[in-house]
Amino acid sequence: MKVYITPLAPNPRRVSWFMAEKGIDDVEVVTLNLMQGEHKTPEYLQKAGLANVPMLELDDGTCITESLAICRYLESRYPEPNLFGRTPEETAVIEMWTRRAEMMVATPMMVGVRHTHPAMAALEQQQAAVGEYNLQVGTRALKVLDRRLAESPWLAGERLTIADIVAFVGIDFGRMIRFRVPEDLGHVARWAETMRARPAALAGMPQKATAS
Ligand SMILES: N[C@@H](CCC(=O)N[C@@H](CS)C(=O)NCC(=O)O)C(=O)O
Known part of the structure; x- marks a missing residue:
């Protein structure tokens, strides 16, 4: 899996923070420079569908581009500590x-x-x-x-x-x-x-x- 982020930007920071709380360290982190338009290249747009970060690219090629959807997916894969609720x-x-x-x-x-x-x-x-x-x-x-x-x-x-x-x-x-x-x-x-x-x-x- 790869997660595409940019430092400081708040929506990617949600995902980075979420991963840190869970101690997730086996997801490759790809840093894009928004000011240089690295989220607007044809390759990225084809995967993401939107010129936005964060994006999570799964090993089967599925790409998820909403920060909360990414966090929910990671919660399923890495259940502890629980951050979305149990009951x-x-x-x-x-x-x-x-x-x-x-x-x-x-x-x-x-x-x-x-x-x-x-x-x-x-x-x-x-x-x-x-x-x-x-x-x-x-x-x-x-x-x-x-x-x-x-x-x-x-x-x-x-x-x-x-x-x-x-x-x-x-x-x-x-x-x-x-x-x-x-x-x-x-x-x-x-x-x-x-x-x-x-x-x-x-x-x-x-x-x-x-x-x-
Ligand atoms: N609802 C999306 C919003 C994503 C979003 O707006 N990302 C900003 C960075 S915080 C972005 O990629 N902006 C690129 C631009 O404005 O060109 C999410 O939560 O992931």
């Missing part, structure tokens, strides 16, 4: 929080960054008003997460799940434009610090050069 009830609650995390927080944050960060002009026909509006929408939705995290250590309950990964990676992408969690959202801030301290937080991020 019907738990699975439904995790799905609910994953969808809220994606639709209410992560997508608006990503759209906000794409429309306001100068480097993203290579990928997006930027409209500042679209960016600002989406950043407001994503920030407002953090209140929903804050209420939830006031009563629960993790978004979907007593343990880390895919919902936390999707929400945190979306929020953390905001660092590109110096986004900060509002100070009155202390529960989100506490949870975000816990997420940032996990070793998996480094997966899918540009590697800093180490002094020799």
Whole structure:
């Protein structure tokens, strides 16, 4: 199997983080440079069907290009630690929080960054008003997460799940434009610090050069 990613980009980072939590190290990682259009070559487009990363290419040639579909597939192949739920009830609650995390927080944050960060002009026909509006929408939705995290250590309950990964990676992408969690959202801030301290937080991020 091969997974195609690009460092820093939030949707591939979901997959890299997910693989790191599970300790998956036998999937080949192919790094594409989006700024150089490496996801737009005829070869890649023929496999992916979309000029998007991440993509998982299976040994039988099947290509999967949605980050959550990739994570679900990997969950079936590498069941532990469980990140999508075991019982019907738990699975439904995790799905609910994953969808809220994606639709209410992560997508608006990503759209906000794409429309306001100068480097993203290579990928997006930027409209500042679209960016600002989406950043407001994503920030407002953090209140929903804050209420939830006031009563629960993790978004979907007593343990880390895919919902936390999707929400945190979306929020953390905001660092590109110096986004900060509002100070009155202390529960989100506490949870975000816990997420940032996990070793998996480094997966899918540009590697800093180490002094020799
Ligand atoms: N819904 C897709 C979204 C994938 C996506 O938007 N990927 C971005 C990087 S985060 C991308 O490949 N963008 C390429 C471009 O804008 O040209 C998923 O979750 O995998």
